Amino acid sequence: MFPELKNDRLLRAIKRQPVDCTPVWIMRQAGRYLPEYRATRKQAGDFLTLCKTPELACEVTLQPLRRFPLDAAILFSDILTIPDAMGLELSLDEGVGPRFAKPVRSRADIEKLPVLDIASDLGYVTDAVTLIRNELDGLVPLIGFTGSPWTLMTYMVEGGSSKDFALAKGMLHDDPESAHLLLQKVTDAVIEYLKAQAAAGAQVLMVFDSWGGALSDHTYSLFSLQYMQQIVGALKADPVAKDIPVSLFTKGGGNWLERIAETGCDVVGLDWTVSMDSARQRIGSSVALQGNMDPTVLYASPDKVSQEVERIVNEFGAHDGHIFNLGHGIHPGIDPENVSALVETVHRASKR
Amino acid sequence: MFPELKNDRLLRAIKRQPVDCTPVWIMRQAGRYLPEYRATRKQAGDFLTLCKTPELACEVTLQPLRRFPLDAAILFSDILTIPDAMGLELSLDEGVGPRFAKPVRSRADIEKLPVLDIASDLGYVTDAVTLIRNELDGLVPLIGFTGSPWTLMTYMVEGGSSKDFALAKGMLHDDPESAHLLLQKVTDAVIEYLKAQAAAGAQVLMVFDSWGGALSDHTYSLFSLQYMQQIVGALKADPVAKDIPVSLFTKGGGNWLERIAETGCDVVGLDWTVSMDSARQRIGSSVALQGNMDPTVLYASPDKVSQEVERIVNEFGAHDGHIFNLGHGIHPGIDPENVSALVETVHRASKR
Numbered sequence: 251m252f253p254e255l256k257n258d259r260l261l262r263a264i265k266r267q268p269v270d271c272t273p274v275w276i277m278r279q280a281g282r283y284l285p286e287y288r289a290t291r292k293q294a295g296d297f298l299t300l301c302k303t304p305e306l307a308c309e310v311t312l313q314p315l316r317r318f319p320l321d322a323a324i325l326f327s328d329i330l331t332i333p334d335a336m337g338l339e340l341s342l343d344e345g346v347g348p349r350f351a352k353p354v355r356s357r358a359d360i361e362k363l364p365v366l367d368i369a370s371d372l373g374y375v376t377d378a379v380t381l382i383r384n385e386l387d388g389l390v391p392l393i394g395f396t397g398s399p400w401t402l403m404t405y406m407v408e409g410g411s412s413k414d415f416a417l418a419k420g421m422l423h424d425d426p427e428s429a430h431l432l433l434q435k436v437t438d439a440v441i442e443y444l445k446a447q448a449a450a451g452a453q454v455l456m457v458f459d460s461w462g463g464a465l466s467d468h469t470y471s472l473f474s475l476q477y478m479q480q481i482v483g484a485l486k487a488d489p490v491a492k493d494i495p496v497s498l499f500t501k502g503g504g505n506w507l508e509r510i511a512e513t514g515c516d517v518v519g520l521d522w523t524v525s526m527d528s529a530r531q532r533i534g535s536s537v538a539l540q541g542n543m544d545p546t547v548l549y550a551s552p553d554k555v556s557q558e559v560e561r562i563v564n565e566f567g568a569h570d571g572h573i574f575n576l577g578h579g580i581h582p583g584i585d586p587e588n589v590s591a592l593v594e595t596v597h598r599a600s601k602r
Numbered sequence: 603m604f605p606e607l608k609n610d611r612l613l614r615a616i617k618r619q620p621v622d623c624t625p626v627w628i629m630r631q632a633g634r635y636l637p638e639y640r641a642t643r644k645q646a647g648d649f650l651t652l653c654k655t656p657e658l659a660c661e662v663t664l665q666p667l668r669r670f671p672l673d674a675a676i677l678f679s680d681i682l683t684i685p686d687a688m689g690l691e692l693s694l695d696e697g698v699g700p701r702f703a704k705p706v707r708s709r710a711d712i713e714k715l716p717v718l719d720i721a722s723d724l725g726y727v728t729d730a731v732t733l734i735r736n737e738l739d740g741l742v743p744l745i746g747f748t749g750s751p752w753t754l755m756t757y758m759v760e761g762g763s764s765k766d767f768a769l770a771k772g773m774l775h776d777d778p779e780s781a782h783l784l785l786q787k788v789t790d791a792v793i794e795y796l797k798a799q800a801a802a803g804a805q806v807l808m809v810f811d812s813w814g815g816a817l818s819d820h821t822y823s824l825f826s827l828q829y830m831q832q833i834v835g836a837l838k839a840d841p842v843a844k845d846i847p848v849s850l851f852t853k854g855g856g857n858w859l860e861r862i863a864e865t866g867c868d869v870v871g872l873d874w875t876v877s878m879d880s881a882r883q884r885i886g887s888s889v890a891l892q893g894n895m896d897p898t899v900l901y902a903s904p905d906k907v908s909q910e911v912e913r914i915v916n917e918f919g920a921h922d923g924h925i926f927n928l929g930h931g932i933h934p935g936i937d938p939e940n941v942s943a944l945v946e947t948v949h950r951a952s953k954r
Contacts, residue, residue, distance in 0.1 A: 414933065416901050423902035423910065466874035466896045466929075468913065504857045505875055522818035523857055544818045549768050550775035558775065561820065577818075581766065 252451055253388035259321045260391050261453065264495045264516050264538045266571035272563060272600035273321035274593055275393070278579035279314040280326045284586060286313050297342040298334075301327050304378040311382050315389065317586060318593045322390050322454070325382060325447070327375055329397030329458055332439050333406045335371040336363050353409030355417070357425070360432045366439045368446040375443075376450035383451030394452030396443055398459035398500075399436040399481075400474035406432070415464055422473055429473060437477045441484040448491035456497040456519075457481060463502015463521075470506060479513045486514060497540060501578060504529075511537045521577035526565040538571040543592070545576045548584045552591035559595040574600075604803055605740035611673045612743050613805065616847045616868050616890045618923035624915060624952035625673035626945055627745070630931035631666040632678045636938060638665050649694040650686075653679050656730040663734050667741065669938060670945045674742050674806070675734060677799070679727055681749030681810055684791050685758045687723040688715050705761030707769070709777070712784045718791045720798040727795075728802035735803035746804030748795055750811035750852075751788040751833075752826035758784070767816055774825055781825060789829045793836040800843035808849040808871075809833060815854015815873075822858060831865045838866060849892060853930060856881075863889045873929035878917040890923040895944070897928045900936045904943035911947040926952075 255261070259273035281287055290310050294300040301307060311326040330348055334340035339351035354360055366372065383392050397405075405411070407418040421429045444455045462474040478498055485491040498510050499519025510518050511533040520529050520541030529539055547558045559574070566572045574596045580589070607613070611625035633639055642662050646652040653659060663678040682700055686692035691703035706712055718724065735744050749757075757763070759770040773781045796807045814826040830850055837843040850862050851871025862870050863885040872881050872893030881891055899910045911926070918924045926948045932941070 414898055416898055416933070416935075419896065419898040420901040423899050423906045463875065466894075467877035467880075468917075469896075470875075502854070502875065505880075523815065523822075523854065525819035528819075528857075542818075544771065544821075546766055546768055546771040547775050549772040554775045581768070583768075 252383050253386070255391060255453075256388045257321055257390045260573060261495070263571055263573050264454065264497075266538055268570055268602070270602055271597045272566075272572050272574050274574040274596040275320050275322035275324065276314070276580050276589065276592075277324075277576055279318075279320060279324065279589075280310045281580060282582035283580055283584040283589070284313055284317070297328070297344075298340065301331065302374045304374060304381045307378040308381045308385055311378075312385060315386075318590060319597070320390065320593060322393050323382060323386055324393040324456075325375070325379055325395060325452065327378070327395070329395070329401065329460070330405055331372060331375060332366070332396070332436065332443060333402055335366055336439070338406060347411045348405060349410045350406065354406045354432065357428045357431075360428055360435065363432075363435050365435075366442065368442050372443060372446070376446050379447050379450040379452050383453075391453035392451060393454040393456055393497075394444065394447035394450075395456040395458060396440050398457050398462060398474060399433045399440060399477040400465070401459050401461045402436050402440075403429070403432055404461050406436075415461065419464075419469075422469055433473060433477050437480050441481055444481065444485060445488050445491050448485070448488070448494045452494065454495050454497060454517075455485065455491070456499065456517075459498065459500040459503070462500035467505065470500075470503070471509065474500065475506070475509055475513070478510075478515075482513045482515050499540070507533050517573065519575070523577075526562055526572070527567065530566060530569060530571075534569065534571055538573060539566070540573040540575050542575070542577045545578050545581055545584075548576075548580065548588045548592070550588075552588055555588050555591045556595040559592055560599045563596065563599040568602075572600075604735050605738070607743060607805075608740045609673055609742045612925060613847070615923055615925050616806065618890055620922055620954070622954055623949045624918075624924050624926050626926040626948040627672050627674035627676065628666070628932055628941065628944075629676075629928055631670075631672060631676065631941075632662045633932060634934035635932055635936040635941070636665055636669070649680070649696075650692065653683065654726045656726060656733045659730040660733045660737055663730075664737060666941075667738075670942060671949070672742065672945060674745055675738055676745040676808075677727070677731055677734060677747060677804065679730070679747070681747070681753065681812070682757055683724060683727060684718070684748070684788065684795060685754055687718055688791070690758060699763045700757060701762045702758065706758045706784060709780045709783075712780055712787065715784075715787050717787075718794065720794050724795060724798070728798050731799050731802035731804050735805075743805035744803060745806040745808055745849075746796065746799035746802075747808040747810060748792050750809050750814065750826060751785045751792060751829040752817070753811050753813045754788050754792075755781070755784055756813050758788075767813065771817075771821075774821055785825060785829050789832050793833055796833065796837060797840050797843050800837070800840070800846045804846065806847050806849060806869075807837065807843070808851065808869075811850065811852040811855070814852035819857065822852075822855070823861065826852070827858070827861055827865070830862075830867075834865045834867050851892070859885050869925065871927070875929075878914055878924070879919065882918060882921060886921065886923055890925060891918070892925040892927050894927070894929045897930050897933055897936075900928075900932065900940045900944070902940075904940055907940050907943045908947040911944055912951045915948065915951040920954075924952075
């Protein structure tokens, strides 16, 4: 049993219940823009050690909450833990980005991918979830997460980041059967991974479809959304996970909001290319909406940041079901003072 | 007086008149994927010499038309000719991308930007237009083009390409007045530039808003669309340019199609994130639509390319007003055989 939750703004907003003010958290809120994060990372030696050591992952998860009155914590981890556990050998060197020593390029590569046992292969993640949940002591809810199957597939096939996803998209067109086999294997692992995070104490589960927006309207439905739909369905049918809200975020998915909401998820994440009021009119009666400030606004001065936060809060208007966030992760060079201005303004400008 | 036009499919499609089959051209159809282009470029020594020598620009413009039965030629040039003529000192080195030796970072930098005299500053472009139009001998219409003011601003402020546009977007938020001054100066130059291309023989004028999709819903209208609207208005009021169709393409602009069509432009370009049928239903009664195959499909085999072309042709359906194209420029590594399959399939699958 975990400590009682003191701040339930996030969970109320997800249920589209009235709140005293709009809850706010920030994608990558634990990260390089914080000096204390850089110190812990230095202590850990490298990024993967930070992810794989529950005490250190817990420490950096809590760091932003000591500075800012955020309304949620999000597990410190990486979206690439699953392919790493499948044996692709992840390295995450600063300046280089993620690399897999053993990318997945052929049918044979796909067929030999192992079925994960989450408890043994990714126990460091669920251990971190439980530790953080206890350490939070009910301060705010804890969000667990995963990469979407398509997003994981891009890294697995390309062997790292990519500008145009030539190899991963090439597989979708040239050998859709192999692509589906790969996506299904990843989806099966993601489902078990999220169930395990829920069982370990995660109070919201988020799926980051960072590269769904690179797909066409047609291939998005077939190769990304279909698998996120499976994930939502499986979680809603699971005795433990069924009461844990699920949030889907396809960056660049503004054209497909209706389809995303129809998966049965509880929250739809928005990037800044969609206006809050149009998104609310399109799907906001069926789901909560998370977003959507352009992270580059945080390069401006604190008063300009506050102005833009106010504009977004007002654009959403006096409705229930808004979770304020950026439309993408915070950049490493941002001044924490500007984050302070953001959080303070969300709470002040949305005060009921 | 120019030679009479033999193939008017493109111009008919733009007017949403019946055609015998759908016209097709390809963004960056003259480019590195063609061995004959690489040979001419080698001969020129560098990319800028190629752009600035009308005979060479003409040669590479015509090269893809000798291989493929394309329905349009597009002037070989670069979107950065205007800032280069303004004195920012463009260099375009392979592997490095465009760089400006003198980026625009301050109010003083903006204020000292010169007003261009197109005839003397960019005469090499209008000379190339006239030469190409004559050399085409009426084979197909010639498209002239420019970068959009916002897209040019990103390069001018960042000093080159950018992942997140921190400086350019920073200016929008921190000093919108300076940003508007810069955008207005660029817009004034773009208008004169396009008028001069029309007077020199361009039969369609296209505005590439390559980075409009990086803006928020709110800033797109203020800082990109507003200036493209000015351009369309000025061209439609010009005695020479008024009959030349104008095409606007905001990559990543799928959420804003209605607003783009309302500028009074004749063609709206689509990337692959929007489905052809939904775009047609949203705006296709007021404008022609150009697009929208994902360029990475060309990494697949010729029969998969043909399959996807057929899917898009059928998705648009038996309506007037479709110009087939990719949703972004063709990649340098593509096999010309696949381009051949694309062009052939567009004509065959759309035969009336």
